[in-house]
Amino acid sequence: xxxxxxxxxxxxxxxxxxSKGVFFRLEDLPERTQAPGPARDALLLRVIGxxxxxxxxxxxxxxxxxxxxxxxxLSRSTRPDxxxxxxxxxVSIDKAFVDWTGNCGxxxxxxxxxxxxxxxxxPARVPRDGIAVVRIWQANIGKTIxxxxxxxxxxxxxxxxxxxxxxxxxxxxxxxxxxxxxxEEEGSGGAMFPTGNVVDDLExxxxxxxxxxxxxxxIPTIFVNAEAIGYMGTELQDAVxxxxxxxxxxxxxxxxxxxxxxxxxxxxxxxxxxHTPKIAxxxxxxxxxxxSGRRVAGGDVDLLVRALSMGKLHHAxxxxxxxxxGTAAAIPGTLVNVAAGGGTRSAVRFGHPSGTLRVGAxxxxxxxxxxxxxxxxxxxxxxxxxxxxxVPADAF
Numbered sequence: 001x002x003x004x005x006x007x008x009x010x011x012x013x014x015x016x017x018x019s020k021g022v023f024f025r026l027e028d029l030p031e032r033t034q035a036p037g038p039a040r041d042a043l044l045l046r047v048i049g050x051x052x053x054x055x056x057x058x059x060x061x062x063x064x065x066x067x068x069x070x071x072x073x074l075s076r077s078t079r080p081d082x083x084x085x086x087x088x089x090x091v092s093i094d095k096a097f098v099d100w101t102g103n104c105g106x107x108x109x110x111x112x113x114x115x116x117x118x119x120x121x122x123p124a125r126v127p128r129d130g131i132a133v134v135r136i137w138q139a140n141i142g143k144t145i146x147x148x149x150x151x152x153x154x155x156x157x158x159x160x161x162x163x164x165x166x167x168x169x170x171x172x173x174x175x176x177x178x179x180x181x182x183x184e185e186e187g188s189g190g191a192m193f194p195t196g197n198v199v200d201d202l203e204x205x206x207x208x209x210x211x212x213x214x215x216x217x218x219i220p221t222i223f224v225n226a227e228a229i230g231y232m233g234t235e236l237q238d239a240v241x242x243x244x245x246x247x248x249x250x251x252x253x254x255x256x257x258x259x260x261x262x263x264x265x266x267x268x269x270x271x272x273x274x275h276t277p278k279i280a281x282x283x284x285x286x287x288x289x290x291x292s293g294r295r296v297a298g299g300d301v302d303l304l305v306r307a308l309s310m311g312k313l314h315h316a317x318x319x320x321x322x323x324x325x326g327t328a329a330a331i332p333g334t335l336v337n338v339a340a341g342g343g344t345r346s347a348v349r350f351g352h353p354s355g356t357l358r359v360g361a362x363x364x365x366x367x368x369x370x371x372x373x374x375x376x377x378x379x380x381x382x383x384x385x386x387x388x389x390x391v392p393a394d395a396f
Contacts, residue, residue: 008388011047012114013061014072017106017379018166018316018354021070022047022061022389023114026085029073030396039396041089041098044071046395048091055094061389062091066310069093072107076120082137082144083125084115090275090310099275102219103138105319109174109379111136112147113156117383128154141219148175158382165290165355166316171380178323178375181218192216192370194261198333204256206249213334214261217361217372218323220277222257223335226306229253233283233304236291236353240306240313250308254279278321280307282339290355291315301351302329303339316354323375325350326359331370 010028014021026034033040045051048069049060062069071089079085088107090099112134115121126132129151136145150157150172160172182192192215202212202224213223226233229249240246255270258277264270282305285298307314307321317325328336329348340348347360361375 004392004394006390007393008390009047011387011389012383013385014107014110014114014381014383015167016104016108016110016381017164017319019067019070019104019106019319020063020384021068021072021104021107021110023072023074023110025118025120026073026075033396036100042396043391044089044091044098045096046391047071047389050091051094051096053094057093062093064093065315066090066093066312067106067315069310070104070107071098072104072111072114074111074115074118074120077135077137079137082135083121084111084134085137085139086111086145087139092274092310097272097274099273100140101273102276103140103143103320105176105178105218105321105323106379108136108138108145108176108319109147110381111145112149112174113158113381113383116149116151116156127151143181144179146177146179148177150174160380162378162380164378164380165292165352165357167380171382173378174381175378176319176376178218180371180373181323181327181375182216182372192327192372198331198370199335200260202253202257202260204253206252210253211335212257213328213336214257214277215324215328215334216261217327218375219318219320220258220261220263221307221321221324221328222254222261222277222279223328224253224279224281225335225339226281226283226304229281231281231283231306232286233281233306233351234286234288235306235313237313237315240308247311250279251311254308274310278307278309278318278324280305280321280325282336284339285351288351291353292355294355296351296356300349301356302341302345302348303336304351305336306353313353317350317352317357319377319379322357322359322377323361326361326375326377327363327372330361330363330372
């Protein structure tokens with residue numbers, strides 16, 4: 001019996017925000033995986049090391065968390081006024097499944113630096129020193145992201161003194177603008193609030209009727225009040241992720257919210273749509289100790305938010321969920337806005353398990369419909385390793 005050889009594919013392992021992922025140029029992928037389909041999914045699953053019944057992804061590049069089981073495919077954009085096309089794949093850890101339904105806001109911070117370093121961005125548009133403005137087309141959700149990437153001596157500046165809670169070491173700041181971030185999800189009619197309400201009564205078996213804000217902005221997200229589900233909003237990962245009953249409750253809540261938002265047609269579809277929608281719970285400010293051991297004072301934040309990704313409480317905050325938080329905070333009457341003290345605001349600082357994050361949003365009401373023109377936040381990014389990934393030739 002002959003054994004298949006391994007093939008090698010050019011790739012870069014990058015941190016973006018509080019996530020890590022394997023980045024590819026589309027042209028470097030094997031020809032039969034350059035188009036969407038089972039072959040591409042099989043390749044990315046093997047690269048990351050999924051599906052892994054042990055939940056460790058030992059035989060791949062994944063880190064066995066939703067934040068580190070990610071892939072990115074980039075190419076030069078053919079769209080007017082855009083530099084790069086960005087496609088994100090969230091790889092399931094224990095299932096043979098790649099979710100293409102949403103974006104990763106954290107890895108969005110690494111797209112501009114990678115595109116510049118790989119020559120995807122027209123060199124004429126990149127200054128030797130200063131800030132390079134990279135115009136990104138996010139192909140999963142059909143939206144524009146503008147990245148402001150620092151340049152020094154003709155190269156991307158990766159080191160610096162910008163601290164991001166959830167990331168151990170400081171780095172260079174990358175500012176991101178998510179343009180018109182209301183997600184145009186199937187079933188939503190392109191509406192920011194697919195039900196037409198900023199707050200709904202959501203019936204969930206085992207929980208009863210909960211107040212919920214269901215919003216399409218950055219990524220479809222369902223917000224509920226922490227106290228309504230037995231939490232304070234100060235919880236860290238272990239308080240939720242070690243509780244199988246709680247995780248099942250959150251998944252039930254997520255599935256019923258997805259159905260109400262029109263994202264799925266039946267509850268059993270939720271299992272095949274793991275990346276979206278997100279589920280989050282909010283609370284008014286109070287003191288707590290972050291996962292790093294640092295004390296976060298209630299007076300230093302506007303509200304507390306905890307969010308789940310791929311069935312587990314996130315160790316910090318997903319970038320796309322941060323966009324949803326900033327947008328919802330800017331709209332009077334949402335649960336996020338009320339937890340932050342109500343009123344009209346253009347920015348909010350919230351506490352998450354690893355610390356705090358500030359996000360801004362420009363929202364306005366036109367003819368009774370809320371729209372948001374942009375949301376903004378700062379992240380950082382860094383190349384961790386570059387070269388080739390290797391996979392068995394028969395893996396895809």
